[in-house]
Amino acid sequence: MDRHTLEVLDFPRIQEMLAGMCATELGRAQARDMLPLDNRVAVARELDLVQEAVGLPTEPMLCNIKDIRGVVGQAVAGAVLTATELVEIRKTCEGIRVARDFLKRCSAQARSLCALAQDLDIESQLEDDIMRAIDDSGAVRDSANPRLQELRAEQRRRRNALVERMERVVEENPRWFEGGVAVRGERFVIPVRAEERNRVPGVVHASSGSGHTLFVEPFDTVAEQNELQELRDAEKEEIQRILRRLSGLVAAHADVLIRALEAAARLDVLVAKRRFALRFNCTRPNVAEGCRVELLQARHPLLLDRNLEVVPLNFRLPESTNVVVVSGPNAGGKTVVLKTVGLFSVLVACGMFIPASAGTQLPLFTEVFADIGDEQSLERALSSFTAHLVRLRDIVARAEAGSLVLLDEIGASTDPEEGAALAAAVLEILRDRGALTLATTHLSGLKRMAQCESGMVNAAVEFRNGPTYRLVMGAPGESSALAIAERAGLQKEVIARARTRVGTEWLDMTARLAELNAELEQAARARAVAERIQKDAEQLRESYEKRVAEFERTAAEQLQRARAEQAKLLIEARREIENLVRRIREQQATHESVVAAKRFVENKLSEVVEVAEPVVEPATTRLAAGDIVESATFHRRGTVVEVGEADVLVGFGQVKVRVPIADLVPASAEESHRARDVTEGDVEFETRLDVRGLNCEEAKEALCRFLDDAVMTGAVELRVLHGKGTGALRRALWERLRRDARVERVWLGEEAEGGSGVTFVRLRGEV
Known part of the structure; x- marks a missing residue:
């Protein structure tokens, strides 16, 4: 996809927005480099990953993962890394491990996403070794190895002895000195008053700004301090050996580290796509092969990001149509239509959810071409018209079946008749090639062509005493130049003269266009109502069939349980008879007593069988009030x-x-x-309904049954557990509750009660 098209569709701003939602610099770089994927399988897999990410209750913490590729490369080249660099590597390894563990915990609900955990798997040896050797501040620990521990212990012993001896000198002759033992250039010195210099023979390392104090290293401590310096040098060499060893360990793990960093960046971008989807209430579009363009309640994300009141776009491409001519007034939203369709096509190809309602579908275009805005080039000495022609030449040369072409104000900036003829030729060629083309225009010739030619259709942005920004399919739009000029405050004299010049025939045609658009809108509303009724009827039918199937299944299960219980009771009864007869015989009872006992048991057995298989008697007029x-x-x-x-x-x-x-x-x-x-209030009824894990339709069906049961048992206050998630399930349930006349009030729970994951319902006393 050419960069010019991405720029005019504002895709770089989306890349930057997504980068701002990333937690790591690696993720931000990957988001800024994001481009559309080149095949359907890759797009479907990316959408699956985003869907799993959206479904997670929380996000992994990635902020501790730093871009350590540079220092890892230095280690591979043989450089000795600093302690600070090694700490950063260790903290990054820790951040990667935390992300890996998070994904593994989510393996049940995010299997595809969990597969990234394999690339985040780093052996703990590197992290543990650095942790043992270096603390968080970057200081090498005494316990890094025995040799370092020994050198530091010896240093402390000698330093303490030296300082103690020098402090005794100061304490014995306080008038000679200006304070206690100090350090200058890693050498211990005593601040001697200048006038007492001869009393303390030694090496002067520095003096105060006033010259009144000299910092002297006494001669009798030089040898000890030299030995102490040798210990310091040995310590530095030992630290270098430790850092060299750890740097080599980093180099040995370089491939694993780089792979883990790439996986972490990938995960970061997926989490950013999740945030994008949740922030703008996005849904997953259908990208099945052969699907038509259908945008439902589509909202441009850049307008949403500015917190503007956005009029949703509904765009459904009719069958056997691949050229849409969009007309209407200036500032009415024609270009926004083009940009929304184009940008959504790019976002879907990048594996992103889009701000539109469920049911939205978009094919994956092989290419997207756009000629939008003023293409005037001062550097190339091109006028606006010539620049558009150059762009049209490139598009016509490359567009084919499966391409999306977006042309803003095609044929403008020149003579209207010639411009219309040129634009008509381009649209015919693109139609014949099978490229889906959306073109905006004010040219009447193009509107007439779209009304008459096969494979073409008109669309209008609505204007009712001002732009409404709604798109109406099937009729051309009126430019409404005079109405807009009047709204803009142009003098009435100018408006009146303009009306006389356009003539009554033109005004009549404009009025007829407005009537036609109104009729089309009324027909569209009627169609929407019919579709909604049909959908509700289908849902009722499916619900009825489900209930019948559930009834049949339950009845079969109950019958099976009853038969099993009956068989069990029969077996136990026979066993009791045999035991009773045996005991009677053992007690030498008469034959008559045995027969009588057996008859008694058989009578009891008959009662058991009657209980196991009750005879259902239909009610008769013997029923009375209260039965x-x-x-x-x-x-x-x-x-x-x-x-x-x-x-x-x-x-x-x-x-x-x-x-x-x-x-x-x-x-x-x-x-x-x-x-x-x-x-009535004593009837047992569970006033809590848990619909977590159900889809919207299943949850609404369960809610209907729940309300029925509640009303029949006299319950008043109910609780519905739906979870937080994206909020889609809660909105669907609230919409159903608001339409139910039996419901008096609906509210969310307090934080201690479950917050936005729980809805409380109060039923009316009488319905």
């Missing part, structure tokens, strides 16, 4: 309120329903008696 019955249709128990000739009014909690008598099964006398003593 407890079960509905075969609703699979719920209720209380008889009123008995009619053919049906019964049954109360299920707060809901009262008329049910056919044949649909009711009476409860046992004991249960009916017990139930009369139980109020």
Whole structure:
């Protein structure tokens, strides 16, 4: 994809925005170098990774990972790294290890993302060795090796003895000195008053600014200080040996480190794409082969980033169409349409989610070409028109089937008739080649061509006493130059003269265009309503089929359990009979007593079988108010309120329903008696619903059943657990709750109750 197209589509600003969302310099560099991927498989894999990242509850901490490629390269070249550089390598290894462990913990919900952990795997030896040898401040530890520890211990012993001896001299003759022992150039000295210089023979290393104090190293300490200096030199040599060894260890791990750094940068960019998706409420588009362009509620991210009120773009490319001519007033949003379609195509090819609603789809274009803005070049001495022609020449030479071409104000900046003819020829050629082309224009000739030619369609940006920035497909737009001039405050005299010059025929045609656009908008709204009704009906059908299947499955399971329980009871009963008969015989009972006992057990066994397989008796007119019955249709128990000739009014909690008598099964006398003593509020009902892990449709279906149960049992306050995530599930549930007349109030929980991951619902007392 050529750089000019990326620049006019503002892609570099997206790269910079993404870089700002990265945590590491490595990630920022990779984000700035991000380009569209060249095949569908790679794009699908990138989108999978971003989807997994978006689904994670948290993000890995990557800020401690530094760009250590330079110092690693120095180590490979044989250089001895400084202690500070080695500490930075150690901290980076630690940051990489933390990121690796995070991914491994998320392996269940992010398998593809977890595969990056393999490249983040660094042996702990390097990190541990540096940690043992150097502390966080960059100082080599005494415990780095035994030799260093020995040298430092000897230094401390000799230094303490030397300083102690020199301090005794100062204490014995305080009038000669201006203070205690000091250090000058790694040599211990005594500050001697200038007038007492002859009393302390030694080497003068420095003097005070006033010259009143001399810093003297006494002659009798020179030998000891020389020996102390030799110990310091030996310590430095030992430290160099330690640093050299650790540098060699870095060089030995260079390949693993570089691979881990690249993987960390890759992970950082994926996390940045996650942040982009969450910040702008993005969704994953469909990029299946052969799909058409369909943008739903699309919002340009750069406009969103400026916190502007963005009018969403809805753009659906009709079948058998690959040229769209967009017309309408200046500043009405025509160029934004081109830039949005173009930028979204680039973002999808980069494996990014886009700010649009679910259901959005975009094909992967082989190339994207754009001629947008003023192409005037002073350096090349090109006028605006000539610069556009040069760009058109390049586009026509390279565009083919599978390309996306975006042409802003094609044919402008020259004679309208000649410009329209030239633009029409270009659009025809691009149509014949199969390239998808979006072109903006004010030229009437192009509008007429798009209305008549096959494979072309008009689209208009709406204007109603001012631009609305909405795109209407199927009709040309009016430029509304006079209306815009009037809004801009141009003198009324100028407007009036202009109206007389364009003539009544032109004004009538403009009015007719406005009427046509209004009719098209009304038809689009009607179509949207019809589609929504059709979708709701389909969802109801699917919900019904699911409930029927669930009922059949549950019934089969209950029957199977009942039969198994019956068989178990029969076996146990037979075993009891045999045991009883054996005991009677062992006690030498008569034949008659054995027969009587066996008959007694068989009677009890008959009772067990009757309990195991109860006979379902349909309710009859014997039902009375207050009886407890079960509905075969609703699979719920209720209380008889009123008995009619053919049906019964049954109360299920707060809901009262008329049910056919044949649909009711009476409860046992004991249960009916017990139930009369139980109020509606005593019915056991779980007031908490957990929909985490469900998709939006499954969650809404579960919520419907939950509300039904709550109303029937008289529950008032409910709690729904949906988790935080992207917020899509919570919004879907809130939308369903707001449409339910039974719901009085909906609110989020406090932080201690689960915060935005929990919704509380209060039901109305009577519905």
